[in-house]
Amino acid sequence: MNQSTAEQIALDAFTWLCTQEELLPVFLNASGASVDDLRAAISAAGGPDVALLGAVLDFIAMRDDTVIACCAAQNLPNDAVARAQAVLAGHAGMHWT
Numbered sequence: 023m024n025q026s027t028a029e030q031i032a033l034d035a036f037t038w039l040c041t042q043e044e045l046l047p048v049f050l051n052a053s054g055a056s057v058d059d060l061r062a063a064i065s066a067a068g069g070p071d072v073a074l075l076g077a078v079l080d081f082i083a084m085r086d087d088t089v090i091a092c093c094a095a096q097n098l099p100n101d102a103v104a105r106a107q108a109v110l111a112g113h114a115g116m117h118w119t
Contacts, residue, residue, distance in 0.1 A: 023105050023106060023109050024109070025109060025110075027106070027109075028105070028106035028107075028109035028110050029069075029070065029072065029075060029106075029110070031079075031096070031098065031102055031103070031106040032070075032075035032076070032078055032079050032106055032110060033064075033070055033075060034096050035075075035078050035079060035082055035092050035096070035103065035106075036060075036064065036070075036074070036075060036078045038092050038095050038096065039078055039081070039082065039092070040060075045088065049078070049081050052081060053077055053081070055074075060074070072110055075110060076107065076110040076111060079103055079106055079107040079110065080107065082103055083103050083104060083107060089103050089104075
């Protein structure tokens with residue numbers, strides 16, 4: 023997976039998260055961000071803030087049911103969040119075996 027694809031998956035995950043009435047407040051609480059902070063980070067002049075996108079994927083990856091729901095909404099395989107997370111963190115080429 024390349025950087026552009028990982029960023030698009032993360033941006034789509036962010037959009038999905040924003041539609042989740044129960045999860046969005048939990049993310050805001052956990053991140054310390056406000057809705058205005060999210061708007062500013064997503065509409066930044068240089069494109070969406072990659073750190074925010076990574077934080078979104080980290081949050082989604084905390085629970086299997088959230089990963090499954092997010093990936094289902096995007097018609098992605100369930101490992102797409104983890105793969106995008108690795109690319110955004112700069113660990114895409116790492117192998118743990």
